[in-house]
Amino acid sequence: MNSRAPDFDTRDVTSVRKAVRSGAYVGYTAGFAPDRVQANICILPRSHAEDFLLYCQRNPQPCPLIARSDVGDPCLPTLGEDIDIRTDVPRYHVFRDGQLAEEVTDISRLWQDDLVTFALGCSFSFEYALVEAGIALRYLERGEVAGVYETTVDTMPAGDFRAKLVVTMRPFAAREAIRAIQITSRFPNVHGAPVHIGDPGLIGVDLSKRYREVGSGEVLPHEIPLFWACGLTPQLATANAKPPLCITHAPSSMLITDLRNAGLASF
Amino acid sequence: MNSRAPDFDTRDVTSVRKAVRSGAYVGYTAGFAPDRVQANICILPRSHAEDFLLYCQRNPQPCPLIARSDVGDPCLPTLGEDIDIRTDVPRYHVFRDGQLAEEVTDISRLWQDDLVTFALGCSFSFEYALVEAGIALRYLERGEVAGVYETTVDTMPAGDFRAKLVVTMRPFAAREAIRAIQITSRFPNVHGAPVHIGDPGLIGVDLSKRYREVGSGEVLPHEIPLFWACGLTPQLATANAKPPLCITHAPSSMLITDLRNAGLASF
Numbered sequence: 166m167n168s169r170a171p172d173f174d175t176r177d178v179t180s181v182r183k184a185v186r187s188g189a190y191v192g193y194t195a196g197f198a199p200d201r202v203q204a205n206i207c208i209l210p211r212s213h214a215e216d217f218l219l220y221c222q223r224n225p226q227p228c229p230l231i232a233r234s235d236v237g238d239p240c241l242p243t244l245g246e247d248i249d250i251r252t253d254v255p256r257y258h259v260f261r262d263g264q265l266a267e268e269v270t271d272i273s274r275l276w277q278d279d280l281v282t283f284a285l286g287c288s289f290s291f292e293y294a295l296v297e298a299g300i301a302l303r304y305l306e307r308g309e310v311a312g313v314y315e316t317t318v319d320t321m322p323a324g325d326f327r328a329k330l331v332v333t334m335r336p337f338a339a340r341e342a343i344r345a346i347q348i349t350s351r352f353p354n355v356h357g358a359p360v361h362i363g364d365p366g367l368i369g370v371d372l373s374k375r376y377r378e379v380g381s382g383e384v385l386p387h388e389i390p391l392f393w394a395c396g397l398t399p400q401l402a403t404a405n406a407k408p409p410l411c412i413t414h415a416p417s418s419m420l421i422t423d424l425r426n427a428g429l430a431s432f
Numbered sequence: 433m434n435s436r437a438p439d440f441d442t443r444d445v446t447s448v449r450k451a452v453r454s455g456a457y458v459g460y461t462a463g464f465a466p467d468r469v470q471a472n473i474c475i476l477p478r479s480h481a482e483d484f485l486l487y488c489q490r491n492p493q494p495c496p497l498i499a500r501s502d503v504g505d506p507c508l509p510t511l512g513e514d515i516d517i518r519t520d521v522p523r524y525h526v527f528r529d530g531q532l533a534e535e536v537t538d539i540s541r542l543w544q545d546d547l548v549t550f551a552l553g554c555s556f557s558f559e560y561a562l563v564e565a566g567i568a569l570r571y572l573e574r575g576e577v578a579g580v581y582e583t584t585v586d587t588m589p590a591g592d593f594r595a596k597l598v599v600t601m602r603p604f605a606a607r608e609a610i611r612a613i614q615i616t617s618r619f620p621n622v623h624g625a626p627v628h629i630g631d632p633g634l635i636g637v638d639l640s641k642r643y644r645e646v647g648s649g650e651v652l653p654h655e656i657p658l659f660w661a662c663g664l665t666p667q668l669a670t671a672n673a674k675p676p677l678c679i680t681h682a683p684s685s686m687l688i689t690d691l692r693n694a695g696l697a698s699f
Contacts, residue, residue, distance in 0.1 A: 339629045346613045347625060358614060362606045363630070363656045389630045389656075432699040 181421055182245075186252045191270045193417040194255060195310075199293055202355070202424040204231060204244065204284040205396040206254055207403060208272075208412040211236050214281040216324030220402055221283070223321040227330060227398035229354045231424075234282040241284060245423035250282045256415035263407035272412055280412075285396055286355035287419060288333060290426040294348050300341050304381040310417070311335050312380040313395060317369025318360075320398060325406035331376060331397040332360060332368070336388040345391060351430045361392040368392065448688055449512075453519045458537045460684040461522060462577075466560055469622070469693055470686040471498060471511065471551040472663040473521055474670060475539075475679040478503050481548040483591030487669055488550070490588040494597060494665035496621045498691075501549040508551060512690035517549045523682035530674035539679055547679075552663055553622035554686060555600060557693040561615050567608050571648040577684070578602050579649040580662060584636025585627075587665060592673035598643060598664040599627060599635070603655040612658060618697045628659040635659065646683075 171190055174180040178198040184190035194203055209217055214236070221228035232241050234250070241248045251273045259267045259275065269275070288311070292302060304311055311333040318330040337345050342362065350358040361368050372382045372390065376397065384390050403411050414420060438457055441447040445465040451457035461470055476484055481503070488495035499508050501517070508515045518540045526534045526542065536542070555578070559569060571578055578600040585597040604612050609629065617625040628635050639649045639657065643664065651657050670678050681687060 339631075339634060340627075342629055343613055343625055343627075346610055347617050350614050350617075358610055360607075360610075362609055364606075364654070367606060367654060387631070387634060 178421055178423060182253055185255050186249070188270055191255045191418070194419045194421055195289065195417055198421050200425055200427070202231070202422045202426055202429060203287050203289045203419040204422055205287050205399075206250065206412075206414040206420050207283045207285070207399060208250065208280050209283070209403070209408055210277070210410055211279040211281055213406060213408040216326055216406070217283060217399075217403070219323035220326040220399065221285070223323055224398070225353070226356055226360055226394035227320060227396065229286040229356055230283060231286050231354055232284040236281050237278040239276060239282070241282060244284060244420070248420070248422070250420070251276050254414045254420050255418040258413050258415050260404070260411040260413070262409060263404045268415055275412065277410075284420060284422070285399065286429070287396055288356055288393060289419070290355040290429060291349045291352045293426045294352060294430075295345060298344065298348055300337070300344060300348075302335065303383070307381070310380040312372070312382040313376040313397060314365075314370045314372075314374070314392075315376045320402065326402040327405055328398055328402035330360070331395040331401060332370070332392040333380065333395045334365075334370075334372065334382065334390050334392050336384040336390050338387055339389065342389050342391055349393065351432055353431055354429045356393050356395070359391040360394050363389060365390060365392075445688055445690060449520055452522050453516070455537055458522045458685070461686045461688055462556065462684055465688050467692055467694070469498070469689045469691040469696060470554050470556045471689055472554050472666075473517065473679075473681040473687050474550045474552070474666060475517065475547050476550070476670070476675055477544070477677055478546040478548055480673060480675040483593055483673070484550060484666075484670070486590035487593040487666065488552070490590055491665070492620070493624055493627055493661035494587060494663065496553040496623055497550060498553050498621055499551040503548050504545040506543060506549070508549060511551060511687070515687070515689070517687070518543050521681045521687050522685040525680050525682050527671070527678040527680070529676060530671045535682055542679065544677075551687060551689070552666065553696070554663055555623055555660060556686070557622040557696060558616045558619045560693045561619060561697075562612060565611065565615055567604070567611060567615075569602065570650070574648070577647040579639070579647040580643040580664060581632070581637045581639075581641070581659075582643045587669065593666075593669040594672055595665055595669035597627070598662040598668060599637070599659040600647065600662045601632075601639070601649065601657050601659050603651040603657050605654055606656065609656045609658055616660070618699055620698055621696045623660050623662070626658040627661050630656060632657060632659075
C-alpha cells in the first residue's frame with residue numbers, strides 16, 4: 166500500500182491532509198506529521214451515539230475521547246478548522262450490523278444526516294513522546310507495531326456496547342519501564358498510563374497469542390512487559406453492539422489532526 | 433523506647449517539637465505529625481561539607497537535599513523558623529572517624545563553630561502520599577518498615593564519599609505499582625520515583641538478605657517489587673569517608689520540619 170514513495174511532504178500536516186482528501190494517498194499514516202495527534206475514528210448513527218459516548222465515559226483508558234461531532238455534521242473544528250471526516254481519512258472500513266461490509270477511501274456517498282463522529286486518541290502520540298525522550302521502541306525500529314492482546318478483563322458496558330479490554334504490550338528494561346510510566350501518565354487523552362505491568366497471566370494474556378496476529382510480542386529476559394489499553398477495545402464493543410451502520414478508519418490509516426502531541430500533556 | 437504512650441499531641445508538629453526539645457521524648461518519629469516532612473540529618477565539619485554537598489548533587493535520588501545550614505549555625509530557617517538542630521532530634525548518633533562512638537539526645541555540648549547541617553528528604557513523605565491515595569502498605573500496617581538492601585550499583589563518588597546504592601523495597605500488585613510510580617514521581621525531594629522494578633538480581637539484590645536485617649522483604653506471588661533509593665546510602669558514604677566527626681539522627685528518630693508533605697509535590 167505504501168510501495169510508492171509519496172510525492173508530498175509526509176511530515177507536514179497540511180500536505181498530508183491535502184493528499185488524503187484528494188484521494189492521492191490511501192496508505193498508512195504511521196510516522197506522518199509525527200508531531201501531530203492522530204485519531205481513531207468511529208462514526209455511528211444517532212441511535213447508537215449516546216450509548217457509545219457513555220461507553221467512552223465509563224472506559225476512558227481504552228476510549229480516550231478527544232472529539233465528538235454534532236449530529237450530521239462532518240466537521241471536527243476542535244481537531245482542525247478544515248477537517249471533513251468524509252474525505253480526510255485515507256481508508257475507511259464500513260460495518261453493517263457489526264460485520265465488515267466494504268473498504269472505501271471516501272464516505273461522501275455514505276453520509277447521512279444522523280451520523281455522529283467520535284475521535285479517540287491513539288498511542289502514536291505517546292510513542293512519539295517516548296521516542297522524543299530517548300526511549301527506544303524496538304518494534305518501531307523494525308517497522309512493526311506493538312503487540313496486541315485481548316484480555317479477560319471486562320470493560321464497563323453501556324447499552325449494547327460491551328467488550329473485553331484489548332491491550333498493547335511494550336517491553337522495557339526496568340529504568341525505561343519507570344520512565345515510560347511517567348511519560349505516558351502525562352497523556353491521559355491518548356490511553357495514558359499502562360493498565361498492567363509484569364505477569365501477563367494476571368490479565369489472562371498469553372504473550373504468544375496475539376490478537377489477530379497484530380504486532381510484536383517479543384520480551385527479552387531482562388525486560389518487563391507493560392500493557393496499555395488499546396483503541397481496538399471500542400471497535401470490539403461496537404462489533405458486539407451491531408449498529409446498522411458503523412464507519413471506522415482502516416487499521417493504521419488514521420485521521421491526522423492539527424493538534425500537537427506535546428499539547429496534550431497534562432503536566 | 434515507645435513503651436509509654438506520649439503525653440503530648442503526637443499529630444501536632446509544635447507539640448512534638450516541644451517534647452523533643454525538652455528531652456521529654458526520645459523515641460521514634462514514624463507517624464508523628466504525619467502531614468509534615470521528616471528529614472534525615474547529617475552534620476559534618478566544614479572540611480567535609482563541600483564534598484558531601486557535591487555527593488548529594490551527584491546522587492539526588494539517594495540524597496535529596498532539602499536544606500544545608502550556614503557554617504556553625506544550628507538553625508534551619510527554611511525548614512522551620514525555630515528549629516535548633518542541637519536539640520530538635522530525639523536521638524543522635526555520633527561517629528568519630530567513621531565509627532559509631534555514642535548515642536545522645538542533645539548535641540549542645542558537642543556543637544562546634546565549623547559544623548554544617550544537611551537535611552535530606554525521607555521516604556516517610558511519599559509513604560504518606562501513597563497511604564493518602566488509598567494504597568495499602570502492608571509492612572506499615574504491621575508496624576514494620578520497608579525492606580532495606582545494599583545493591584551492587586555504584587553511586588557517583590565525590591571526594592572520599594563513595595558507596596554502593598542502598599535501596600528500600602516495597603511490593604505492589606500491578607495496578608498499585610503503576611500508581612506508586614506516578615505518585616512518588618511527584619516527590620523528587622523525598623527520593624522520587626523508584627530506581628528499579630522487577631527482578632532484584634539485576635541490581636545485585638537477594639530479597640532474603642536485608643541490609644542489617646532492616647524491614648520486611650515479603651513479596652507475594654502476584655506482586656512486583658519496586659526499589660527506591662534510600663537515605664542510608666549517604667550514611668554509608670559518610671562512614672567510608674571517615675570524617676573526624678559526624679552526627680546523624682538515630683535510625684527512625686528524625687527531625688520533624690514545618691514543611692508539609694503535600695507541599696513538596698512537583699506537579
